[in-house]
Amino acid sequence: MEPLACKPIMSLRFRDRVRPEDADIVYSIVASTGFFSRDEEFMAASLVTERIERGPECGYQFLFAENAEKDGGVVLGYTCFGPISCTAGRFDLYWIAVAEEFRGLGIGRELLAATEHRIRFQGGARIYAETSSRDQYTPTRAFYEHTGFRKEAVLPDYYAPGDDNVFYAKDLPPLHSER
């Protein structure tokens, strides 16, 4: 029997297209988690605005997980990711967040899997995710460690004194290798 946390109790629909109103939605989701600073909340939302203003060339792609049972398309969580310039198929997972009231339902895992599929479709071979070493981010690091990422490097005191940057990496098989 699989743990309950891996089975979303609602069915999800994924949306790639970015809309101007997603800036507010992203802000609300990121703020709801209580994980991030005010600066980080604004930064997350500003990436949506940048994407709307500059188009795909800005390098930021988004994937929104919506509740498929609602017509209105309530956004439950999202990822922001993109190719790392001048690398051979390396992608950055800039953001992954699920609204606080929907955490623990496996939505993060489904979002990550759907994001990985899109990265592989673009020829991506590896994903990097960066997070903080602070206690507050223990669930974030556990999430990466339980979804196939490995701890790859640490930059001590990166965010601030005592707050390291922990780099996680996950290798992705080529899409055509799937049966």
Place this chain on the structure above:
Amino acid sequence: MEPLACKPIMSLRFRDRVRPEDADIVYSIVASTGFFSRDEEFMAASLVTERIERGPECGYQFLFAENAEKDGGVVLGYTCFGPISCTAGRFDLYWIAVAEEFRGLGIGRELLAATEHRIRFQGGARIYAETSSRDQYTPTRAFYEHTGFRKEAVLPDYYAPGDDNVFYAKDLPPLHSER
């Protein structure tokens, strides 16, 4: 007696203001070094264009070293740098390059020192520089090691298989601590 390489044989003038024609100048400088791939050369130039189009909010600052003896302001080298979002005074040195014909004259060191001054003026406390582990970049790594950077972390196979990302870091004293 100081080594000759530390004393530029010409006097330098620094320019912070970015002009549209700097995109071509940056491209030429970066291409002249023979260090970078075609993609990297275009990327370096595109940061100038982004700065011109989006203004300071894009996060990229530039410093150009010009030959002070020439009226026309021949650009000998440049840096591109900026604050790392959501960190406590950490800056990224995205690019530092000196035109091939002017290498070995200490211009890189002067450029770095002038860049550090600008970073400290903005409250910056640390600079990060990333470079490749490939043999081709041995002089680049030596430059960082001789200018006060320490090797801080390595991301294996980051750029491509066999081509690691080496992170260097340098701590900067606060500006007011200077006599």
